[in-house]
Amino acid sequence: MAEVTVGVDLGGTKIQAVVVSDRIVVGQSRCATPKTDAGDVMAGIVASIRAALDTAGKGPSDLRAIGIGTPGSVDAATGHVSKASNVPGFMDDVPLGPTVSEAFEGTCVTVDNDVRAAVMGEYRNGAGRPYRNLLGVFVGTGVGGGLILEGELRHGLGNAGEIGHMTVRPGGRRCSCHRLGCLEAYAGRMSIEQAARHHVDTGHKTKLFEIMERKGRDRLTSSVIAEALDQGDRLAIDLIDAAIEALGLALANANNLLDLEAIIVGGGLGDRLGEPFVRRVEQEMAKNLRIPERPPAVLQTELGDLSGAVGATVLAGG
Template sequence: MITIGLDLGGTNVTAIAHDGAKVLASTKHRTPTTGGRSDVLDLLARAVDETMDAAGLKRKHVAAVGVGSPGIVTDGTVGNASNVPGFQSRFALDEEVAARTGLPVRVANDVTAAAVGEHRLGSGRGEDDLLAVFVGTGVGGGLILGGRPFEGGTGGAGEFGHLVVRQGGAVCPCGRRGCVEAYAGRRAMVLAAERAVAGGRASILFEVMREKGKPRPTSGVFRDTLQRGDALLTELLEDAVATLAAGIATAVNLLDLGRVVVGGGLADKLGAPFVARIEAAAQRSLFLQPPRARIVPAALGDHGGAIGAALVARDD
């Protein structure tokens, strides 16, 4: 059975054709930042067509389409996705994509889809109680419990980035205080670096950004700045490691998880040593001893969300 998986991000739409074991072809498009909902939906349909073409597939070969979408997903509808035009108010994303592609459509939260990918084909294989944490611009989380994605009563479960790890702490991009993302999300770390530099601290972060010709400090800029020994960013990263470890230990203590998979743009760029530091820091806060939970790097990289969406589409 072949399915198409779409990963709708704030920046890119990644689409893949998948046979249940491997990626047959993939395409990538820029997510529209202007216009409305129909521009995004038209792009999703075009991405399906182009991915079928790239894999040499006709519509009759494709069983279904899976969409991983940001926001709160319930029963094929999505809402509260502030990064995608027209996706704030709730609507039936499954019906809209089905009407445009003529294929059955299944929708999941994007991070939950990525967690499904890691569970079935990545570093989560063989473990049915796991948390997948994605550290990038923000910090996302997806839960697999008893071998199945767990999205909660209204689709809002797994918001790992908004676990409160410091009472009255730094302001998070969500507007609340002390969340994991307020310390470990790249956007929050850049804001903290800007404030420190404005206050007179030295840092080469923004110099490295300009050298690399980037409009903002990307995960690659973070990696290069850390490799050059920047003291400010090193401190911010230590704080990120500590808060990720506190959040992960909290989740493991609550749910008796067997594994935590850590991926996302920043974690992928910093690699296994970053994840090993998180694991070492988390061990001290784990209640069950000796701990059974392992904290490991994600395996599927950039395509993880689209692979997960393709796998979710097979489930119907």
């Protein structure tokens, strides 16, 4: 008898799968994203789903449906994905939904955007449960977002929620999208790393890259940034101050336009820097609110790095 739903969060570094039954996570599995090609990535997803089912004491015959949250451009009708630059082989058109469905004997597979899946996860099973109008902002490698208005996930023409590309500093830092002054150019981990490298090149001192090497990393991960902050590293402090200022302004602008009940702040950096970071973002936002006496609740995620996988089960009807 079909009774569990599996959700998968496909990322550039990891594949996270969860098994959900009656809205409760009863199993999960995580593995590194293969660095080779799209075929290997899809095989990794199938293996993760099997492993997660295993931890729940379930098998493929217990599967009701599968949901997958993925970066890139998603054709929800066909389950195809493209333009996901950080997943090997996923810049081209990849038949993700059909391939995974076939591996599980035609089980229904729903594919959607990874950030929207995460917002849905927090809305249904996490910090967003008490609210019907909320914005989720995920501060990680980039800055993604998703909107729930009147209890429904908003797609707009397909890309609603892209708060990372609201302009917070006209003429400011160059963003990955090539425009100037986007929120992501200040708050995204990759932009923070670029800014740090630029400052080092121009003679600034920082422990950031020392910490990175000691931790055996090849990039400024959230935990590298967190440790530098703990050590009082001036450059790390300045960069995170700028990120908080940018987030506060963008969230205030979004709230002034939408008059929300709640804003949920997550993502790798948001989760790692945790409550003190979220409170500072809230204070910065408050300065720019149209109606400061009635601010939206500003909350951490409850599901942490499971938001996306749990949300994928919701999108799959689980």
